[in-house]
Amino acid sequence: MTAPITIAILVYDGVQILDVSGPAAVFAAANDACPQPVYQVHILSAAGGAVRSSSAMDILSEAMTQVPPVAVDLLLIAGGDEAALLRLAHDPDLSRWLAQASASAARFGSICTGALLLAALGLVKGKRVTTHWSACRFMADSFPEVEVDGAALYVEDGKVWTSAGVTTGIDMCLAIVERDLGTAAANRIAERLVLYARRPGYQSQFSPLLHAQQRADAPFSALIEWMAAHLGEPLNVPQLASRMAMSERSFYRRFTESVGETPARFAETLRLDRARDLLMSKASLKEVAGQVGFGSAARLSKAFERRFGVTPQLFRETQRMQRASSSAPASLTD
Incomplete structure (x- = not known):
């Protein structure tokens, strides 16, 4: 039996709940569709416990110290309040954990504005990334060493995966599952989630x-x-x-x-x-x-x-x- 792929999704006060629940639902559906679990998802925060989302709904999280950074195969930063994200960059323990996890993980990235934290920590220098269209200009101006693609739904650059706003996290995670399990499995998951269509990364954020x-x-x-x-x-x-x-x-x-x-x-x-x-x-x-x-x-x-x-x-x-x-x-x- 192959060990499950360990996924860590970082949350914080002000996080966009769909940036967490959408990807988590994709990986859970993948587990349901397979004979044995393929993914083990951890919802992490700096201190653990209840985290208040931007929708006034609480998310129960584990403390990041409960998961060794070297154990993470896929690290994702959920999007949300931009100021809250940038404040996280000044947390030395969190920054150290994220740097170690991103270095050792097979893949890492973000959903929506989570890319701002990756950029603030210098983890995507020289990389092509995307984020929510409303944050693209700010990100490009604030982090000129990062190539910001303001049109794509999601971008893969080496082991860095980033997606645009909210629901595009589902599209990106389906693409990740397709890479791991094949197209047929990804299509079954999309059907299970009652998605109208699977959207490719090159498709514009602006339908x-x-x-x-x-x-x-x-x-x-x-x-x-x-x-x-x-x-x-x-x-x-x-x-x-x-x-x-x-x-x-x-x-x-x-x-x-x-x-x-x-x-x-x-x-x-x-x-x-x-x-x-x-x-x-x-x-x-x-x-x-x-x-x-x-x-x-x-x-x-x-x-x-x-x-x-x-x-x-x-x-x-x-x-x-x-x-x-x-x-x-x-x-x-x-």
Whole structure:
């Protein structure tokens, strides 16, 4: 029997509870899906005991001294109150424990603003990381030695794993489980957690669909949702205007003012966003083009390269090579 992978999630007063419960739920679901436990999760704090989250809910934690830093295989810093995180950097005992754990762990990282503590302790110098979009500018300005990716949902740079805001911790931990147990296991866990979709790390923090729905006036919010569900159908101005019972001229003007993009540009944005996800499947380029409404692989390639600067084929190959080259740490394969 292989020893379980020891995971330590650091919490503190002001922590975001979903940054703790989301990842913990992923690893618990992995244990439920396997014949024997794969992960042993410890929720740690500096002193142990009850920790008050930002949601006014208490989390029962163990004192960090109860888990030797060298015993940790995966260390994660949960996000939360930024000032509270930066104050932790001045705790010498905690800083020493985190430095030792991150040095010996096969992987370490953060969820949401937890990356600020890693940066403040100098643990991610020269690394590419991400954090919640609202903290990206502050982090980049405060820690110029760290490369901050303000767009990605999560980033893997060597043994450093960081995720953006809140729910992206689930996406990142599913990717970790996939690395450990395989794609089929990760998909079963996502199904068990009733996730709408598994999101890859390269996907933007800023969903074009959600952004448009937040910005759009009431008459167009339902239309935007309909467009996202019917990408394989014609989404031209005459059809959309007819659906909204407007003249084409009035529809074009009002949609552009409301959404911030022309109907054609927005339809292409939705299609390309979905195409990036489908390119990570086994579907052919022709099949992807058909599913998202481009009609042909050539049209998809032209639009994809114009928008992202690479061909769909190169994007697919690059993503697969990155995943293949990131082999599992030795401690996980003994």
